[in-house]
Amino acid sequence: MAFISLPPTLRDIAVISEKKGRLENLAELFKDNIVVPYGGLRADKLTPSQSAQLLKLIDLFVGDMKDGHAANKMADVRKHLNVTYFAWKGPTDPDAVFYFRVHSPVIWIEFDHQGPIALGGSWGTPTR
Secondary structure, eight states: OGGSSSOOOHHHHHEEOOOSSOOOSSSOOOTTTOOOOOOOOGGGSSOOHHHHHHHHHHHHTTSSHHHHHHHHHHHHHHHHHHGEEEEESSOOSSSSOEEEEEEEOOOEEEHHHHHHHHGGGOSSSOOO
16 A cells, blocks of 8 residues: 555554554564554545555465465455554655554554664665
């Protein structure tokens, strides 16, 4: 989803924190039964074009599944799209690190973009 293309009113809802720390992932190794409340922008507030962008974003992750499984998962995602939330942490400038989450009854996606702190000076600044 082109988060930056959202109007400011919707962006304000999607942003759950303007600061992004290290290791923002909530559901990872040894957190199998974590319960995370929904937060951010609910997809029923999106225009059809914005909903299509959100579905494209989800498909980037679901598309790694085998074709039949991916098709079934995307069908479930579409059925629950109106109760799907998109949440963002961090700034929105082009070289900033960020975190986003897509959360619904049938999907959980987290992306925690990190800066190249441990990679040395030749790697420069984070980019998207």
